[in-house]
Amino acid sequence: MLKISKLTVTVDGKTILNGLDLEVGPGEVHAIMGPNGSGKSTLANVIAGREGYQVTGGSVSFLGQDLLSLAPEKRAREGVFLAFQYPVEIPGVANVYLLKEAVNATRQHRGEEKLDAMDFLKLVREKLKLLQMKEEFLYRSVNEGFSGGEKKRNEIFQMAMLEPRLAVLDETDSGLDIDALKVVAGGVNALRSPDRSVILVTHYQRLLDYIVPDRVHVLAGGRIVRSGDKRLALELEAQGYGWVESDPSAVSAA
Amino acid sequence: MSQGAANVAAYVAAQREQAPALPAFGTPSLDASRAQALESLCQLGLPSQRDEDWKYTSTRAITRAAFTPAVAGAPCPGEFVSQTTIDGLDAWRLVFADGFWQPELSLLDDLPKGVQISGLGQSLGSEPQRIAALLGSALGQTPHGFIAMNSAFIGDGALIEIAPDTRVDKPIELLFISGCSGEGFLSLPRNLVVMGAGSQATVIERHVSLADERLLSNSVSELILADNASLNYQGVQQVAPRGFHVGGMFARLGRSARLQATTVTMSGALVRNDALVNLDDEGGFASLDGLYLAFGRSHVDNHTHITHNAPHCVSREHYKGVLGDRGHAVFHGRIVVQPGAQKTDSVQNNQNLLLSADAEIDTKPQLEIYADDVKCAHGATVGQLDETAVFYLMSRGIDRQAARRMLTQAFAADVLNRIELPALRSYLEAQAVQRLSPEQVRESES
Ligand SMILES: Nc1ncnc2c1ncn2[C@@H]1O[C@H](COP(=O)(O)OP(=O)(O)O)[C@@H](O)[C@H]1O
Ligand SMILES: [Mg+2]
Numbered sequence: 001m002l003k004i005s006k007l008t009v010t011v012d013g014k015t016i017l018n019g020l021d022l023e024v025g026p027g028e029v030h031a032i033m034g035p036n037g038s039g040k041s042t043l044a045n046v047i048a049g050r051e052g053y054q055v056t057g058g059s060v061s062f063l064g065q066d067l068l069s070l071a072p073e074k075r076a077r078e079g080v081f082l083a084f085q086y087p088v089e090i091p092g093v094a095n096v097y098l099l100k101e102a103v104n105a106t107r108q109h110r111g112e113e114k115l116d117a118m119d120f121l122k123l124v125r126e127k128l129k130l131l132q133m134k135e136e137f138l139y140r141s142v143n144e145g146f147s148g149g150e151k152k153r154n155e156i157f158q159m160a161m162l163e164p165r166l167a168v169l170d171e172t173d174s175g176l177d178i179d180a181l182k183v184v185a186g187g188v189n190a191l192r193s194p195d196r197s198v199i200l201v202t203h204y205q206r207l208l209d210y211i212v213p214d215r216v217h218v219l220a221g222g223r224i225v226r227s228g229d230k231r232l233a234l235e236l237e238a239q240g241y242g243w244v245e246s247d248p249s250a251v252s253a254a
Numbered sequence: 255m256s257q258g259a260a261n262v263a264a265y266v267a268a269q270r271e272q273a274p275a276l277p278a279f280g281t282p283s284l285d286a287s288r289a290q291a292l293e294s295l296c297q298l299g300l301p302s303q304r305d306e307d308w309k310y311t312s313t314r315a316i317t318r319a320a321f322t323p324a325v326a327g328a329p330c331p332g333e334f335v336s337q338t339t340i341d342g343l344d345a346w347r348l349v350f351a352d353g354f355w356q357p358e359l360s361l362l363d364d365l366p367k368g369v370q371i372s373g374l375g376q377s378l379g380s381e382p383q384r385i386a387a388l389l390g391s392a393l394g395q396t397p398h399g400f401i402a403m404n405s406a407f408i409g410d411g412a413l414i415e416i417a418p419d420t421r422v423d424k425p426i427e428l429l430f431i432s433g434c435s436g437e438g439f440l441s442l443p444r445n446l447v448v449m450g451a452g453s454q455a456t457v458i459e460r461h462v463s464l465a466d467e468r469l470l471s472n473s474v475s476e477l478i479l480a481d482n483a484s485l486n487y488q489g490v491q492q493v494a495p496r497g498f499h500v501g502g503m504f505a506r507l508g509r510s511a512r513l514q515a516t517t518v519t520m521s522g523a524l525v526r527n528d529a530l531v532n533l534d535d536e537g538g539f540a541s542l543d544g545l546y547l548a549f550g551r552s553h554v555d556n557h558t559h560i561t562h563n564a565p566h567c568v569s570r571e572h573y574k575g576v577l578g579d580r581g582h583a584v585f586h587g588r589i590v591v592q593p594g595a596q597k598t599d600s601v602q603n604n605q606n607l608l609l610s611a612d613a614e615i616d617t618k619p620q621l622e623i624y625a626d627d628v629k630c631a632h633g634a635t636v637g638q639l640d641e642t643a644v645f646y647l648m649s650r651g652i653d654r655q656a657a658r659r660m661l662t663q664a665f666a667a668d669v670l671n672r673i674e675l676p677a678l679r680s681y682l683e684a685q686a687v688q689r690l691s692p693e694q695v696r697e698s699e700s
Binding site: 020049050071073075077081087090091093097102105106159 | 652
């Protein structure tokens, strides 16, 4: 599904990712953990195609294509979805309008007909139910005046609508209370299938109780310094990140 | 003759020639006020950038060749009127060709009791003294030469009179069509809306061009609101790319009267709107909203002037502009709080979205406060589209152009959402969408 090789990224001349390797197979869920500022969001944003990040080396291939050569909207239409760590408020653009445009852009890209109003509404209602959201939410402006938790839930709702092949969730769990966390996890789990993959960027092990990962990686010093199965997350939870922060090079050498 | 007067000689001559044929000529008070306005025109001349209130707006494109004041009788194609109407708008309608009322194109059947709507010229003919006495009463001091010119030519336009405690349940649409006489003509409509105590009405004043030609419309509307009267006044300018429009709205509000005015400027080579409101008695409320789009080489100037003459009045201003290409806009918001107008509550807000590097905005608040217990806030912003929001939409599969367009529409929508008439609101939304086509929101360079 996704193959990242020796990825090096700089921001304003500062190297953030430094030779990062990561491979995510179809149907797999990978968790990426790491201290604040270690470059988790940078990785997520580079996958989505955000401006301001200079890729100075390495490659990213998605379903066999060179992902870095595609414009952000093309990546989205090909099936890449980023749930933002800080979802953007867009006053005056109703959620339903954004969803309709987004869903139809992707359908057109695949050579499918636009959804008619009836089918669209049916799809929307189904996904609203999945995320336990009220219909009135559709007519509110995108994220405007939403609580932190509502914003995160909205990201997952959009993901459910767009049914991506690869979902990158950037700290979707932060700021969620336990009920909201369960709902969000339910939304992600509903999407899991043999041909869909998920990258969970998270700071806490808590989310992984609800979305059980196949692999857990630790990002530090610009690369993956340790990988393991779900038990690694528990270990990190117990130890904290002190050990990578104090001497990342020692860890990567280990 | 003063310096300014040079550019008005043709208009002065035309007025002298036309005056005897103007409605109610020979009514002493009206003859006198027209003559006085002509005198002001001579003295003031047409404004130039040397005038503080026209500092950012050059009138040279208007003054470089004089326009010919139109006379009654130009044909107005009925099919144009039907093409131009607003879908689903159930309204009483007055149509004007170059400023002259066209009864046969108007819809005034079954006007309810207490509602008088007619051409001003006709009413001046039948009740010269009474109407002449009302004219000019909301105007105050003549702010500039264009207004003086309009007053010198007072002849036709719309007259709306609502009796006390009468609620008009349908909107009244005034549709002004410029260009019926051909290229190079000037229309000078004068409108008068008299709202009796406790009355309620909605009026739409729309200016459109028949063709894309060098045309000028110079329109003045006086709104007189007695105590507790409530008026929604929706101004719309859809002027052709080569057309010019100078419009004035002058309102006087009595005790606890409410004026909610919206001015939407879609297009035009040069559009200047003066909105002057006097809050004359306690409890008055005036809100002025505006949306202006300036693309191509369009120049749009909104000049508002609200005077709080009495305590406990509220004024609100919310103007937004979208500028692209080499569009230029001006917002000048003047608020005067007179001595004794305590507990004044006034908020002014102007926000601008610049879509190209060549677009330009001059925004200027001007607060003159002579009372001490008041709340006056003002703010202005000039910005580009939020790139984070553009990326957010792109990350959902929406291309850059479409994302820019969505955000631009969203920016503009907030003013249109305040329009209470659903048919007018959807019409303006559709017009704005058309104006904000992908080509208009494209980046100037990248
Ligand atoms: N747009 C940006 N501009 C400047 N610095 C940035 C930007 N994005 C990230 N950085 C810097 O890159 C480093 C990694 O940040 P980030 O990827 O957000 O880390 P994480 O998500 O792991 O907390 C930080 O030092 C941060 O300050
Ligand atoms: Mg982050």
